[in-house]
Amino acid sequence: MNVWxxxxxxxxxxxxxxxIVIVRRPVLEALIALELASVLNTLVLLLLAEGFHRGPFFxxxxxxxxxxxxxxxxxxxxxxxxx
Numbered sequence: 001m002n003v004w005x006x007x008x009x010x011x012x013x014x015x016x017x018x019x020i021v022i023v024r025r026p027v028l029e030a031l032i033a034l035e036l037a038s039v040l041n042t043l044v045l046l047l048l049a050e051g052f053h054r055g056p057f058f059x060x061x062x063x064x065x066x067x068x069x070x071x072x073x074x075x076x077x078x079x080x081x082x083x
Contacts, residue, residue, distance in 0.1 A: 004051030008044045015040055027079055031072070038068030 018040065021033035042065045049057030 002051055004047050008047035008051060011040050011044050011047065031075055031079065034075070035068070035072045038064070038072070042068070 015037055018033045018037040022030045022037070025033070042061050045057055045061035045064060049055070049061065
């Protein structure tokens with residue numbers, strides 16, 4: 001186990017508070033927590049790619065970053081009547 005995998009595990013622990021906020025808070029705060037969780041997931045994939053020396057994980061992290069931004073905008077558009 002190297003330092004990249006330890007850092008990925010530490011960031012994965014940071015997803016727990018995001019999940020609690022998504023489940024228990026109002027819509028706007030849940031949307032913000034969902035965006036933060038997508039950023040953390042992207043960083044975890046980058047750290048795993050470096051830790052395992054796998055190139056395709058870098059591509060997956062890039063796709064996740066682009067799609068999570070677009071998905072957040074779609075959620076904000078669909079939920080604007082409740083925000």
